[in-house]
Amino acid sequence: MQPATPRPWLNLALVLLLSCGLSGAVTAAQIVGVRWFSGPDHTRIVLDLDTDVAYDVREVGSPPRLAVNLPGLRFGDRTARAVDDGLVRGLRCNQNQRRAQLVVDLEQATGFRHFFLAAESGRPPRVVLDVLRPTATESEPPPANPAPERSTVTTVVLDPGHGGLDPGAVRGRYQEKDIVLDVTRRVASILDSRRGLDVVLTRDSDWYPGLNDRVAAAMAADGDLFVSIHCNTHRQASVDGMEVYFLSLQGATDHEAQELADKENAADLVGLAAEGTADDVVLSILMDLHMSRILYESRRLSDCILGAANDDGVRTRRVKQARFQVLRSLAMPSALVELAYLTNPDDRRLLTTTAGRQTLAETVAAGIVGFLETEELPTVMAAATWSRHYKVRHGDTLWSLSRRHGTTVTDIRSHNNLRSDRVQAGQYLSLPEGRPAP
Numbered sequence: 001m002q003p004a005t006p007r008p009w010l011n012l013a014l015v016l017l018l019s020c021g022l023s024g025a026v027t028a029a030q031i032v033g034v035r036w037f038s039g040p041d042h043t044r045i046v047l048d049l050d051t052d053v054a055y056d057v058r059e060v061g062s063p064p065r066l067a068v069n070l071p072g073l074r075f076g077d078r079t080a081r082a083v084d085d086g087l088v089r090g091l092r093c094n095q096n097q098r099r100a101q102l103v104v105d106l107e108q109a110t111g112f113r114h115f116f117l118a119a120e121s122g123r124p125p126r127v128v129l130d131v132l133r134p135t136a137t138e139s140e141p142p143p144a145n146p147a148p149e150r151s152t153v154t155t156v157v158l159d160p161g162h163g164g165l166d167p168g169a170v171r172g173r174y175q176e177k178d179i180v181l182d183v184t185r186r187v188a189s190i191l192d193s194r195r196g197l198d199v200v201l202t203r204d205s206d207w208y209p210g211l212n213d214r215v216a217a218a219m220a221a222d223g224d225l226f227v228s229i230h231c232n233t234h235r236q237a238s239v240d241g242m243e244v245y246f247l248s249l250q251g252a253t254d255h256e257a258q259e260l261a262d263k264e265n266a267a268d269l270v271g272l273a274a275e276g277t278a279d280d281v282v283l284s285i286l287m288d289l290h291m292s293r294i295l296y297e298s299r300r301l302s303d304c305i306l307g308a309a310n311d312d313g314v315r316t317r318r319v320k321q322a323r324f325q326v327l328r329s330l331a332m333p334s335a336l337v338e339l340a341y342l343t344n345p346d347d348r349r350l351l352t353t354t355a356g357r358q359t360l361a362e363t364v365a366a367g368i369v370g371f372l373e374t375e376e377l378p379t380v381m382a383a384a385t386w387s388r389h390y391k392v393r394h395g396d397t398l399w400s401l402s403r404r405h406g407t408t409v410t411d412i413r414s415h416n417n418l419r420s421d422r423v424q425a426g427q428y429l430s431l432p433e434g435r436p437a438p
Contacts, residue, residue: 164208305367
């Protein structure tokens, strides 16, 4: 009988197996990172994990603190962290054989929320805890003589994109979040100098409000229009110019618009937002005539901003549509401005110099003022004859057809017994005869 051929890899496997069995130790799932970020209304604490996990959060008093319990996990680093942001004093990492426990020491008892995010896009599973700052109504008595509400004031909500954990586009030492915050502040300064305008920023420092938080801030401010400001990038360095987007209810204008919407909507994965989309709210109001006017005004706002860019000599591309989450409240005319391309040398000089940023800010501000100083609502035909037979073409939407034929999306659906807002090329529709809207 021939001797067995040596198998070094088998011997090594046996040694490893025996050593694990003798010690009874198998590498435990770990908490690989503990991070936090202080925003104006909450402190966000994130536990990065190397596996999915069940967990619980408990509130403890005297002194106030929160305990996050994670069975079967171990801390990779048990160092205590000082936060001291006026809401959270610090973080402590407790460990025993059965569980890891993060203790959040609070300055005072307050509200909190928490959620789990599964691994996605190269990011690990995360447990997220938001410690909420008490609102003014909870912590302060109302003023004895509240100031009277201002009338005839237009509220402009400006939204600098990204921020905090989400830098946006990065080229060398330049980050989109810093560029757009500077440009937005400049736009605000220009608009603040005009009588009758009240300007609200969704963020005025380096922190990340979730996409739904930005919409909520605009709603809370009772905004009259909303402009979200970003920088663009492209695989080809030759692509340049300002683009302006408004909401599409059916799809993107083109493949690039879809890619950009996907990228911007995915920002909440970086920022670790808890809330879902507002689709159920949007769908319930899509067909309202008022909403059709809001979309029309959003298109007009976009045209005004791009027109101002042309007047100022800023290179432009065109107005496009895409399903940007941050535009989907539909409560006010809204546009998303991609100022210029960080990937284009000429555009990058605009974005990274003081003079260039001021030019871009003046352009956006001029577009907003131009929009506010004109009024042009769609003309809706009151008593039209619905006898025109129209064959739907590629690119048609109910919104575009309603604009071209001086009617509303609601009426087109009603007259054609449509069960949704989607149409297909080759489909026949009844549309009103008469002069279309301009």
